[in-house]
Amino acid sequence: xxxxxxxxxxxxxxxxxxxxxxxxxxxxxxxxxxxxxxxxxxxxxxxxxxxxxxxxxxxxxxxxxxxxxxxxxxxxxxxxxxxxxxxxxxxxxxxxxxxxxxxxxxxxxxxxxxxxxxxxxxxxxxxxxxxxxxxxxxxxxxxxxxxxxxxxxxxxxxxxxxxxxxxxxxxxxxxxxxxxxxxxxxxxxxxxxxxxxxxxxxxxxxxxxxxxxxxxxxxxxxxxxxxxxxxxxxxxxxxxxxxxxxxxxxxxxxxxxxxxxxxxxxxxxxxxxxxxxxxxxxxxxxxxxxxx
Amino acid sequence: xxxxxxxxxxxxxxxxxxxxxxxxxxxxxxxxxxxxxxxxxxxxxxxxxxxxxxxxxxxxxxxxxxxxxxxxxxxxxxxxxxxxxxxxxxxxxxxxxxxxxxxxxxxxxxxxxxxxxxxxxxxxxxxxxxxxxxxxxxxxxxxxxxxxxxxxxxxxxxxxxxxxxxxxxxxxxxxxxxxxxxxxxxxxxxxxxxxxxxxxxxxxxxxxxxxxxxxxxxxxxxxxxxxxxxxxxxxxxxxxxxxxxxxxxxxxxxxxxxxxxxxxxxxxxxxxxxxxxxxxxxxxxxxxxxxxxxxxxxxxxxxxxxxxxxxxxxxxxxxxxxxx
Numbered sequence: 066x067x068x069x070x071x072x073x074x075x076x077x078x079x080x081x082x083x084x085x086x087x088x089x090x091x092x093x094x095x096x097x098x099x100x101x102x103x104x105x106x107x108x109x110x111x112x113x114x115x116x117x118x119x120x121x122x123x124x125x126x127x128x129x130x131x132x133x134x135x136x137x138x139x140x141x142x143x144x145x146x147x148x149x150x151x152x153x154x155x156x157x158x159x160x161x162x163x164x165x166x167x168x169x170x171x172x173x174x175x176x177x178x179x180x181x182x183x184x185x186x187x188x189x190x191x192x193x194x195x196x197x198x199x200x201x202x203x204x205x206x207x208x209x210x211x212x213x214x215x216x217x218x219x220x221x222x223x224x225x226x227x228x229x230x231x232x233x234x235x236x237x238x239x240x241x242x243x244x245x246x247x248x249x250x251x252x253x254x255x256x257x258x259x260x261x262x263x264x265x266x267x268x269x270x271x272x273x274x275x276x277x278x279x280x281x282x283x284x285x286x287x288x289x290x291x292x293x294x295x296x297x298x299x300x301x302x303x304x305x306x307x308x309x310x311x312x313x314x315x316x317x318x319x320x321x322x323x324x325x326x327x328x329x330x331x332x333x334x335x336x337x338x339x340x341x342x343x344x345x346x347x348x349x350x351x352x353x354x355x356x357x
Numbered sequence: 358x359x360x361x362x363x364x365x366x367x368x369x370x371x372x373x374x375x376x377x378x379x380x381x382x383x384x385x386x387x388x389x390x391x392x393x394x395x396x397x398x399x400x401x402x403x404x405x406x407x408x409x410x411x412x413x414x415x416x417x418x419x420x421x422x423x424x425x426x427x428x429x430x431x432x433x434x435x436x437x438x439x440x441x442x443x444x445x446x447x448x449x450x451x452x453x454x455x456x457x458x459x460x461x462x463x464x465x466x467x468x469x470x471x472x473x474x475x476x477x478x479x480x481x482x483x484x485x486x487x488x489x490x491x492x493x494x495x496x497x498x499x500x501x502x503x504x505x506x507x508x509x510x511x512x513x514x515x516x517x518x519x520x521x522x523x524x525x526x527x528x529x530x531x532x533x534x535x536x537x538x539x540x541x542x543x544x545x546x547x548x549x550x551x552x553x554x555x556x557x558x559x560x561x562x563x564x565x566x567x568x569x570x571x572x573x574x575x576x577x578x579x580x581x582x583x584x585x586x587x588x589x590x591x592x593x594x595x596x597x598x599x600x601x602x603x604x605x606x607x608x609x610x611x612x613x614x615x616x617x618x619x620x621x622x623x624x625x626x627x628x629x630x631x632x633x634x635x636x637x638x639x640x641x642x643x644x645x646x647x648x649x650x651x652x653x654x655x656x657x658x659x660x661x662x663x664x665x666x667x668x669x670x671x672x673x674x675x676x677x678x679x680x681x
Contacts, residue, residue, distance in 0.1 A: 099475045150646055156474045157421050158649040161602055164595060165641030172634035289486070292479065331490040334483035341480050342468045
């Protein structure tokens with residue numbers, strides 16, 4: 066029973082990782098860039114949700130939508146200001162810029178509001194304990210899981226059923242060819258950043274409800290872990306990010322369940338290094354040989 | 358005579374460095390420098406050693422590593438264990454700190470240097486975090502509360518380490534091995550197809566770089582009384598990265614200048630840590646947008662003085678010709 070309990074916890078946690086990982090994977094798939102600032106977009110989403118609830122007194126869903134909208138705008142701004150001028154620069158230059166943007170958002174937030182943590186109001190979602198076959202499931206976890214699944218289905222619909230989704234897939238396959246076919250590559254990249262950041266914003270609100278405490282540097286560790294999840298599933302592959310996130314969440318819960326909770330953060334990085342060594346393309350990826 | 362002409366620059370800089378050493382030593386023993394300035398000076402030198410050692414990995418070999426604080430931490434803790442737990446002399450602790458970091462560099466280098474670019478960056482970042490989390494959970498080294506270390510770092514030690522680091526890395530860069538590393542930086546696949554054993558050179562650069570990061574860790578640990586895992590998080594790695602990037606990817610004098618400059622800046626902004634990080638990040642973004650090569654690019658400071666001679670038709674412009 067203990068094991069199943071840990072599995073349930075792991076899936077809730079994993080769905081948060083999966084939502085952040087989706088943004089990483091989409092951005093990487095389209096511009097080959099590890100967006101280090103993605104974890105901080107997640108943090109901003111969490112704070113927007115918090116202020117929406119405490120200052121505007123709205124419910125869960127309006128707060129979620131508000132956070133998603135704010136993060137989408139932020140994501141597009143980051144892309145336009147920092148990454149777009151570097152479209153043809155070296156990979157290292159882009160990576161360093163991403164690190165810079167990440168530090169700027171973190172410390173800019175601390176500068177504006179201070180480093181003190183905030184507590185999410187616990188009355189946002191109904192909190193009931195459901196008991197199914199001896200496993201206690203929190204109603205909050207179920208709602209969190211449900212929201213994540215709805216968002217993921219929505220993403221699949223956007224990517225596979227809409228015109229902009231088709232453009233995204235074309236650009237990620239071959240940006241030059243897509244440009245020649247009349248696709249506006251810049252707008253497509255912006256749209257990708259908007260969608261990925263909106264998912265991160267939603268994850269931020271969900272994370273706040275799940276863990277209660279939020280603070281300006283909270284994006285770093287979940288951001289890195291979501292990246293691990295994206296690599297685990299095969300970076301650039303959308304279903305890979307979902308599976309990677311869930312697997313990572315479950316592994317983490319099992320590690321803490323076995324009594325090694327202090328090593329939980331280490332487990333993610335050990336998985337990362339093992340995956341990078343033995344299967345760099347990830348679980349779902351194919352190996353592509355680089356040519357001169 | 359020809360030998361003197363080729364090596365005169367080297368001996369002149371050694372003499373200048375020794376004069377600088379004696380002047381500072383006199384100022385310290387005459388108690389003209391107060392502890393604030395000595396502190397800043399030591400911190401500056403430690404930062405220079407870190408910047409130069411990372412420069413070898415990123416600037417010369419082109420391996421984007423952002424886990425340098427991990428090696429720094431390994432050196433700091435290994436040397437602290439030597440002096441505090443095993444009562445060994447400082448010189449031995451210094452050596453062991455360096456070797457422990459080099460072994461860590463070898464262990465992480467061999468598997469992860471098969472990776473390139475972003476993947477290597479993330480793997481090294483993960484390594485740095487694993488080191489930090491491990492230190493946090495091992496009670497032998499004090500866990501989160503850290504270790505008390507006696508103050509054994511003195512100016513002669515600091516200066517000797519700095520001099521050795523700079524001489525070793527400058528000579529390595531100018532040797533056959535260094536040329537091989539530079540060719541890997543420029544194009545790894547092309548270097549590989551020209552018969553250069555890329556894995557060997559990448560691991561060599563990694564091991565040498567982490568050795569000196571370990572030395573810096575030892576000096577740091579024995580100067581600041583207490584070491585804690587939080588001192589070695591990835592913000593520290595980013596600090597070191599900023600020295601290298603701002604100075605110019607591929608320029609050792611650039612890394613040194615940036616380390617000096619930013620140490621002074623951060624000393625003045627010590628009371629405003631947020632402002633410091635905001636300035637750092639904006640500088641990082643602006644440098645990448647408008648001058649992605651950094652302050653000096655791949656040029657060395659000395660090449661500015663030699664410019665005239667080179668255009669007059671002398672041999673090369675910076676004695677960097679090797680036969681290989």
